[in-house]
Amino acid sequence: MEFAELIKTPRADNAVLHRPFHPTVEGTLCLTGHHLIFSSRRQDNEEELWLLHSNIDCIEKRFLGSLGSIVIKCKDLRIIQLDIPGMEECLNIASSIEALSTLDSVTLMYPFFYRPMFEIVEDGWSAFLPEKEFEVLNSVTDEWRLSYINKDFSICPSYPPVVIVPRCIDDETLQKVAVYRHGGRFPVLSYYHKKNGMVMMRSSQPLTGTNGRRCKEDEKLVNATLRPGKRGYIIDTRSLNAAQQARAKGGGFEQEVYYPQWRRIHRCIERFNILQESLIKLVEACNDQSHNMDRWLSKLEASNWMTYIKEILTAACLAAQCIDREGASVLVHGTEGTDSTLQVTSLAQIILDPDCRTIKGFESLLVREWLQAGHPFQQRCAQSAYSNSKQKLEAPVFLLFLDCVWQILHQFPCSFEFNEHFLVTLFEHAYASQFGTFLGNNENERSKLKLQQKTMSLWSWVNQPKELKNFQNPLFEANSLVIWPSVAPQSLQLWEGVFLRWNRPSRFLDEAEEEMKKIVDYNRFLQDKVNSMRKQIMEKETEDKMDRMNKMDEMDEMDEMDEMDEVDEMDDMQENP
Structure with missing residues (x-):
């Protein structure tokens, strides 16, 4: 065409x-x-x-x-x-x-025609390979291995070719577990907590059905993640009622009689059309020009958007608490394990791991927990809040995740290397982009589309030095601690940078941000100057000290020479009385 x-x-x-x-x-x-x-x-x-x-x-x-x-x-x-x-x-x-x-056709979209005008310093497609991630893990523990069982996408079409699994579990066991899990999504490693060796796994629901079907290989795999004498938590992102209803359709949940060392917790997180309707109502409220505060607040509350943010953050905090404070491993899943599951595992890592709060670390998190983990971006982001043709698979799952990240950033403004502009940019490119990063629904589809050969990666552009400075937080101070966001209603705010940015003049906000950057830059200039002066003073003190030592050495040498001269005079007097 x-x-x-x-x-x-x-x-x-x-x-x-x-x-x-x-x-x-x-x-x-x-x-x-x-x-x-x-x-x-x-x-x-x-x-x-x-x-x-x-x-x-x-x-x-x-x-x-x-x-x-x-x-x-x-x-x-x-x-x-x-x-x-x-x-x-x-x-x-x-x-x-x-x-x-x-x-x-996806191949008719702009990423297949876009030719970059910038020099490619780093190939974004190869920046976050699983093998590189595993090298870091393998340097702290030898309990895990890379499995290539899905290299041809035959075991699980929505998983990447390479996954990290317990070293004691062979590929034959994984194959049997994949049959027992929805869509073949068997439990894989999501996060390793270096502080205490606890882990977070993710998967899809088990196919127990109404007969309570079990799989000993699945039980072996799940239990292989536990330390001796330790218990684990299974966080199901569905309500108990929804999980029980899933059994009638062939799905279900882990029964405690077969997983005695695990405690199951249900944390309901909404999905699909419910989230899409929430976004539509929220945007409608933000576009309301009536200037009636009561009406606006009523519409905002009726959208339930802030309620869903609270539910997601609460589940993520629960997962992080189990790992860091309870010293227990965690398995997270919903139905498919491609939406609410990824929201929880990603946010838990941001809470626990300071690396995920850096620009490169956050990019790695998105690649690992969203792109490689099989979040269907093509389906979920096909339309936004205004479309008249609603498909049942559309949902602002990724936007909700970014909103949750913004909430944490807003509460801990100095703990993130990236700024709000970075999150807004990711939102924009997830829905429409010249880059191929968010095309397709999983690695299998991206491989068939040959995106690495035919399109440019978003990370190749973002990670240019001149672009990176636009995404850097001037207030950033590395924080190695776990951060615990508040989910109290008064602590959660509407993300104005996304939902109100086209409905209000941004000149004053832009000016305020520029002024803040100038102040921070000036303070850093002063700090650099102080450090430079301190360095000069220390160097001068070192030089003076060396001069004093040299003078003392010279004086010692002169004293030695005077003593030698006295000895020589005495010898002469003795020889010639």
């Missing part, structure tokens, strides 16, 4: 762009295969807007006489309006945008 076939009117002059808190701009609108481009070359107001078609969630058409308007609602939650003279031109452009923003 040629993109030109979908573009009925490639250009419209005298178009007018409307955006909240921006002046109205008149210019030229152009459509390409992947971008909507608006350009104004007026000297008094030069403006250029590039919008990916894949970022468009839905469009609305309005007509007033011969003037047509297109309201474009984007996946990053912004709304823009384009006034286009001529009804036919407006209809053609609207239908073209609709066609180009809903392409069926």
Whole structure:
């Protein structure tokens, strides 16, 4: 298919762009295969807007006489309006945008056509390989091994080719466990706590069914993660009622009679259409221009978004507490183990591991716990809050996770190397991007699409030195401690940087952030100057000390020479009385 076939009117002059808190701009609108481009070359107001078609969630058409308007609602939650003279031109452009923003084939998306304009310092596709992660683990414990049982994706289509499992469990056992777990997602290592050797595993639900089917190999694998005399916790991200209902459909949960050393805890975390409806209601509340505070707060509460954040953070804190304070290992799973499970395991690691609070560490966490772990980004992020065509597999699971990370960052502003802008950027690229990182639903699909060969990794761009500084937190001070976020209602706040950024002027916030950076930079300049002066003083003191020692040595040498001269005089007197 040629993109030109979908573009009925490639250009419209005298178009007018409307955006909240921006002046109205008149210019030229152009459509390409992947971008909507608006350009104004007026000297008094030069403006250029590039919008990916894949970022468009839905469009609305309005007509007033011969003037047509297109309201474009984007996946990053912004709304823009384009006034286009001529009804036919407006209809053609609207239908073209609709066609180009809903392409069926992944290979027609922009990442397959994008060519970077920057020098690639580091290949993001090979930056976080499982083998590299395992080297770090293997340096502190020899109880685990790499398994390549899934190298052809035949055991579990949503797992990566390489997983970390207990060394005492062979691949034959893993194969039998995979049959017993939903989607073949057998328990694998998610996190090793260096402080006490406890671990966190993740998997999908066991297929016990109504007959209470058991699998001795699964019991052996799960128990292999326990230290002698230790107990473990199974955190099921479904309510007890939902888990019991799953048994009627062939699923279920671990029965304590077969897992006597494990205690099962249910922490209900909502999924799928419930989360999607919550996002829609939240965005609707944030777009409410009535300026009635009571109505706005009522809508915000009715969306339940903050409630879901509290539930996720509570489950993550529970998992972290079991590991760090109880000294117990943890297994986390829901139904498939690709959504709420990953939210809990990822957030627990951010709480426990200071490395995950660095930029590179957080990137590694996303690759390991989301991309390689099989979160279906293609399905979950197909549409955002404005789309009229709702699919049952859409859900803002990743956005909720990022929101939870922001909540922790907001409570511990000095403990994270990255800033809010980094989290917002990840949200944007998960829904629409020129990079191939978030394409596909799992490693199997990405392998078939040959993303590593045909697209650029987001990490290749982010990790450039000049880009990294935009994502760095100027307040960062490395904190090696476990951090415990509060889940009290007064401690959780609406993430304005995502949900209100298009509904309020950002000039003052940007100015405040710049001022903060200047203050921090100036303080660091002063600190560097103090350190430099201190170094100079120490060097001067060292030089003075050396000079004094040299002078003392010279004096000692002179004294020795005087003594020698006296001895020589005495000898001469004795020889010549």
